[in-house]
Amino acid sequence: MQRAWGRMWPEIRKILAALALVAAVSVIVFLLVRYLGVSRASVAFLLPVVVAAIRWGPAAAMAASIVGVVPMVFLLYEPIYHLQISDPQQIFDLALYILVAVVVSRLAAQLSAAHVRAEANLLRQAVVDSVSHELRTPLASILGSATVLEPAPPIAGDRRLAGLVQGIREEAERLDREIQMLLDASRVSIDRIEPKRELVDPADIINSAVARRRRQISGRSLELEIAEDLPFVFVDGAMIEQALIQIVDNAGKYSPPSSRIRIEAKADNGYVALAVTDQGAGFNAEEYRRASERFFRGSRHIGVSGSGLGLWIAKAFLVANNGRLIIASAGESRGTTVTVLFPVARHASANLAAVTAYNDD
Amino acid sequence: MTTNTPAILVVDDEAQIRRFVRAGFELQGFTIHDAETGAAAIRDATLRAHDLIILDIGLPDIDGAQVVERIRGWSDVPIIILSVRASEAEKVRLLELGADDYVVKPFGMAELLARAKAALRRRQRAATGEPVVHAGPLSVDLAARTVSLDGQRLSLTPKEYRLLQILAQHASNVVTHQHLLREVWGAAHIDDPHYLRIFVRKLRKKIEADPTQPKILVTELGVGYRLAQRPADNGPEPA
Known part of the structure; x- marks a missing residue:
């Protein structure tokens, strides 16, 4: 009282x-x-x-x-x-x-x-x-x-x-x-999140992220397939690198040591698509629904260290740069593909030929 | 370079960092002096001729940029910046003020050694007039203005050569976007990263085994490009 x-x-x-x-x-x-x-x-x-x-x-x-x-x-x-x-x-x-x-x-x-x-x-x-x-x-x-x-x-x-x-x-x-x-x-x-956006070659982002993580995913074989002459994107390169590292880290964490991780980059209908595919744990329906929630961790992965922040951070960084994150999985233990999409920087592709012709004597 | 044991000034306010940097360099036969404030660094730099200065930019007394500016007022000694992550704009500012390269804290000694040796090589090349820069299978003859890959002469356009020339002059050290744009296209185009992206791509197609995974002309995201001379130069240490 x-x-x-x-x-x-x-x-x-x-x-x-x-x-x-x-x-x-x-x-x-x-x-x-x-x-x-x-x-x-x-x-x-x-x-x-x-x-x-x-x-x-x-x-x-x-x-x-x-x-x-x-x-x-x-x-x-x-x-x-x-x-x-x-x-x-x-x-x-x-x-x-x-x-x-x-x-x-x-x-x-x-x-x-x-x-x-x-x-x-x-x-x-x-x-x-x-x-x-x-x-x-x-x-x-x-x-x-x-x-x-x-x-x-x-x-x-x-x-x-x-x-x-x-x-x-x-x-x-x-x-x-x-x-x-x-x-x-x-x-x-x-x-x-204050992205400093500039014109970036998407291949540079991938190569930089992979260089930073080569040691951590070394047990898993890493395949890179980057299309030639990808259109440029208008993003904060260092921020997208950080997002991509989160995605690659997850691929490494939730897949068996001898498996393959594949990173693929290609142009896709006005977008540049960066896809990270692993042969690991995959997602079931419940996990899929909650994947990019903060602190969400699938109950199957108690033994794997992690905070459940990775995808949530990656998604926020991507969205701040006009990007999108798409998760696809055929189900538990059937691997995951995380795709990141960015719109092509417009003026860059339109003027490419003109600049090349004009600027080199 | 005065003797065959190059002298390095290490400036950091953290005693433990000075200690391991000193040990790392001394084990490689370098002579080390150290300072814990910007004022002491500037004073020390005027008293002794160093071959290289390693400068932490988070000093308690003077802003790192000011230290670089002051030293650049009378000396062209190579300066390598130690900075924390996520400050690309700050790195660029210091590089534009005349710093030669940067290493992000926390760093491994191998990475700092590689950057330091590259800066020293450049100084030595300038002193001896050695005209040829090697980067893996690539050789750039700055005197004859020729470029060859595995001994095969390459034909480059004037702008491609100019771009490669500047990177070769700073071999193994980073060169900012702004610097390259200014030197190749002129001050009016300093805000057109577009030109640079396209010419880097064209150049990579001529000099890289796989232009989509470059090993020679590597990117420092948000900062610039680097002509990597050995694998240790190729991108940041995994961290």
Whole structure:
């Protein structure tokens, strides 16, 4: 009982403050009504509602608007100094007043909630940035030191020691990937994806992503088939690379070590299609429906490490660049094809021949 | 290069990073000096002649770009930037200010060594006047203005040659889109990446075994291109 009271007290204090404001306005109106006239004086009763909405929230604003009706009727409506309504027009006025008060308090509440949210996002961004810096700095030392030790003759000459140092390096690389994923996820969740789009050769994106991941998917044989003279696309290359890496990582994670992963890029009817196909776990109907949800992980894959963020991040990055993500699977254990589609950058293909002819002498 | 043990200045505010970079280079026979602030780096660079500067751009006292600018005021010593990921625009800005290359933190020592050696080779080539740059099966003779692949002379158009020439002059180090556009097409076309994409493609068809998976003329997404001289130069370390 005591505790409930304690919890409610701040809220009650705000309402009392709003009521005090109504009382103050009533006194002022009482003193000045002769000079203001009735219509202006009734507008004065909106003032406590607005102030309460901005400073003390929607409940206080509501209290101010309802209680405000009493002094309005008492002071302004004929017969004056009676709590009595004689004219249908007065009812209309009161209804209008309450409507305006409700709308104002709602708007003010939304405004202050948006403000709080924006501040929370800024704060979250700052925390994530600083955490990532604080984690990455020691990580850079660990990874760097391991790569100095790895080729040194006393280590490289002893298989057990070499294995340990290799383990340090690989685990540090894995941590780095996880931190990158968290950073990406936080950028997506606060809607702070700001692609720097430019004209990019789709083949460059694939080659760059594959160069970054060759070691992780090395157990699985990797096939690349990139069509010649693919049309250019207008995207943030580094962002799409990151999305593609997520997709390739998933292909590696959910397929057996000796299987094949195939990356294919071709032009397709005004689009460039990048497809990553694996021979792995595939999707059943339930998993398929929920594949790009945040934190979704199929219950079949308890033993595989992962956060369920990969596809969700990839999809957000692609959509921010006008791309689309399509998942296709023939069913459980029958492999998956994830296709990424981008519209062809228009001016590029149209002018290609002209530029080539014009610019080379 | 004054002696046969090149001297490198390592600038980073993290002691542990300076320590492993120092060890990595010393094991390869380099001489290392280090500094932990931008001010100390600038002072050190005026006092001693270094063959290379490795500069972290997140220093506590002076903005990395300012350090590069100040050093470029009197010296053309190669500068390699250490930066964090996801700052392509920042990398480009520093490269345009005169830095020679960058390595993304966290990095492996092999990658930093490869970049450092490439920058030193370039300096040596400039000092000795060696005209031929090799990149895998490709040789570019900058004096005779000829290009050959596996010993076979290639015929390139003037713009294709110009593009390859600039990349060869910076062999193994990255060259920004803006730099290439300015040097090949002129300042007026600095915002036409379009030309560059098309000519890179044409050039790859002439010099690469598989133009869709280039091993010589490699892309640094969002930054520029690099003429890779050995496999270690080919793309970033897996990370």
